[in-house]
Amino acid sequence: SAMLIRKSAFETTSGFRDEFFVDCVDQDFCLQLRKSGWKVLQDKRILLPHSLGEMKWHGFGPLKLRATHHPTWRLYWAARNGVMLSKEYFSFDKRWALTNLAILGYWIITVTLFEKPRIAKLQALFRGIKDGSRGRLRQAYLPAGVIL
Secondary structure, eight states: OOOOOOHHHHTTSOOOOTTTSSSSHHHHHHHHHHHTTOOOOOOTTOOOOOOOSOOEEEEETTEEEEEOOOOHHHHHHHHHHHHHHHHHHTTTOHHHHHHHHHHHHHHHHHHHHHOSSHHHHHHHHHHHHHHHHHTOOOGGGOOTTOOO
16 A cells, blocks of 8 residues: 655566556565565554455354455456466465465455355456466456556
8 A cells, every 4th residue: 555665676676567456566566576685674653544345354153254345346356466476476485375375265265154246256256366377367357447
């Protein structure tokens, strides 16, 4: 949502990916920086109001899971871009790639259990996984007003 970037660091990357436009833009950029030898720092004292969808906690007894309740189109892009990055950066940072894929698995579980329209959202997630693994995108999942 917000970054301060040295110009010299920015120039060692290919910049922000236009095709990502939402979800994983910052992760991709930070991975590019790290791969170029730069350190990425986070100052947790600085707070920036930011919305990540309609987060809701759901539970079964003591087990509580947080679902994002993102729009269907956004689930597609989160899955697609996340899979693309995990694939591209697996050899550079296996831990990051596997954590990213685990988060995607968590989203599949929470959508299955708590979100509607369940079938449409799961289709979007699985199409995103398929397209991300192939480096493709589906124009049908672009929100109104976005042109790639």
